[in-house]
Amino acid sequence: MIGIYAFAIFWIALAVGILLFSLLKDRSPRTGPTRPATRKRMLIGFGVVYVAIGLVVPAFSIADSQNADVVRGEGIKLTANEKKGQALFGQLCGSCHQLASANANGRVGPSLDMQLMPQPAADAAAAAKNYKGRSDYVYTVIINGLQRGNGNMPALVTQGQQAKDIAAFVAATAGYANP
Template identity: 45%
Template structure:
């Protein structure tokens, strides 16, 4: 979010600088009067510029940013799924700790070691137990205690809500 604000602030300052340079009649303030130019035409140009600047330079980017943030939480792995706050946290943690080993379309992970969670579709209790106690079967070994407490619950909720969907 901070990067977005900094980006917008930079372009707002650039636009304002260009505007004030133009209003001073160029970088050195010299100007040859054009025919029919007066205070009224300068005021009309200023008003037109400000309206255009606000509409294009501020309103459009703000609408696009707002629309993208709202949309980002709704789309998971290319499918439309509504996630709770707990599941959103679980998605982030899954990406950090689990995605290297497990396949889960909702996290866009293709891990080759652990079981394919989309095919398995485990309930939250099984996922939580595997995270806390680990697994020593199959082609790989999942260590115990990868996450604890609410973090393990968040990942379990995310996997249960999205696996196979």
Template identity: 40%
Template structure:
């Protein structure tokens, strides 16, 4: 947790410095501005820019991230499909590992490399086998062992529950 906070703080500081440099027209403009203002003016400007940067650069993405997780159920063609805990986990894993290649409406994925799972509607066993063993047909190649164990089972359950609906 401390390492994550330090990492974020570092990039916040880097971003703030770059933002201030850009506003002042580069290093020379920044130096001239800092030398011409009083200490109180410098402090006020720094506080103002910091508050703005934190509000826009940190708070907005956090609020958007929180707002996007309000419903973990799948919404397909205007219908809500209730997902089990395993299928919800599978949806997250699908988004992180499969959505770049495959199309699946329930995951809002529109990959162009692999086949559309909405068209194929594969059973859980076939999906699990493809995730663990990989596939090599036609012009594409799906690598083996993208996920293993319970993670592969979760994705297979999610695909089987939602594909083609």
């Protein structure tokens, strides 16, 4: 939310700045001895403010999204199989993938927090269907591997029950920081 406010404030400040600048420009006589200097000072002032906001807004957005992840992650209870999946993920997948719930920070493949974050669901049935979709997808990728041109994920890093446990764990926690 802070990010959205900061974003709005930035554009409002920009609009006001442009308005003030154009007013100033219209009124000041081009040959006046003091006006051009004032205008230059104001221009520099606006420039400094815009650069400062440009640095502050992304910082707020990043901090905001990290907070959101932590809050969303509270209270997830892992099943016994998902717990096994968590440990297996650390051993078999974490060197290539980022997944906060497994403390994994691999950079070879895509971040699974980013790629598999749950989409908003209208009701519990839709949420369950989304969960099943994510879980099936992860299982399929583990079995078949993936070569879409973003690097190669080898097929059959594991299989059978281990692959199912990992898929269940990833589907339950991707996008959440602290299960």
